[in-house]
């Protein structure tokens with residue numbers, strides 16, 4: 001339904017017009033990981049590599065893909081088209097294995113926001129453990145009463161349906177304290193072992209992957225904190241510590257000063273933005289959709305999330321800013 005609307009508006013020139021009207025703005029796109037075409041993995045964070053290639057072709061034809069540093073310094077602007085910044089959250093190995101070759105092919109810069117405690121480990125994020133455990137499980141329901149979470153139906157008619165069920169679990173677990181969240185994910189994964197193929201797809205970057213990408217000059221490393229804590233849920237001292245550690249470790253890994261950050265889950269408040277700025281961060285990114293405009297607070301730069309479920313029509317509308325208008 002909405003796809004038809006986006007397609008129709010595109011045919012009428014709406015995306016072209018918006019890209020022109022908003023040529024002084026920047027659309028920052030937020031990705032997470034990629035999966036090979038036909039992998040069977042269904043998570044909104046994991047975009048199909050073939051789809052990603054189509055998206056880069058669209059960007060090459062209609063926008064100027066720039067680095068965060070270029071977007072921060074409008075005076076040095078060279079192009080005349082709407083600008084796009086590519087970002088990847090969390091630090092998945094698939095950014096190196098599947099996205100980096102395409103970034104090189106297209107000559108497009110990107111920033112990967114790394115959760116430093118996970119680099120070089122077999123660790124999986126709590127939500128990936130839950131997705132991995134429940135994606136193909138045959139049970140009809142998950143009884144999480146022991147954790148005060150109640151019962152979640154899992155019976156599904158299709159993979160899309162199963163994903164909706166899993167999202168209900170993720171949404172309920174997300175708001176628990178850090179240790180509680182980890183314990184629930186461990187408990188679910190213990191009952192429903194995560195297949196190796198899925199575990200592999202959600203794997204994290206290694207230091208050598210990051211070094212190679214940064215050395216290419218095309219990819220920049222940014223902080224996504226040390227342990228992916230939701231910064232507004234922990235005390236100020238702990239927040240300062242996870243920010244400091246991630247910046248320091250990334251500088252050690254890449255040999256470059258790191259001055260960008262994305263807030264885990266997008267959550268921030270005035271104390272957090274002040275803390276981030278104090279640690280030398282020049283640009284910090286949220287998950288709130290919107291354009292990065294000349295007057296935007298550099299500690300709260302909005303981003304458009306690109307999900308595995310976005311059609312080509314919707315992607316074009318995200319990039320032009322049309323999707324934000326249609327949903328408003």
Ligand SMILES: [Zn+2]
Nearest residue numbers: 089090264265
């Ligand atoms: Zn994240």
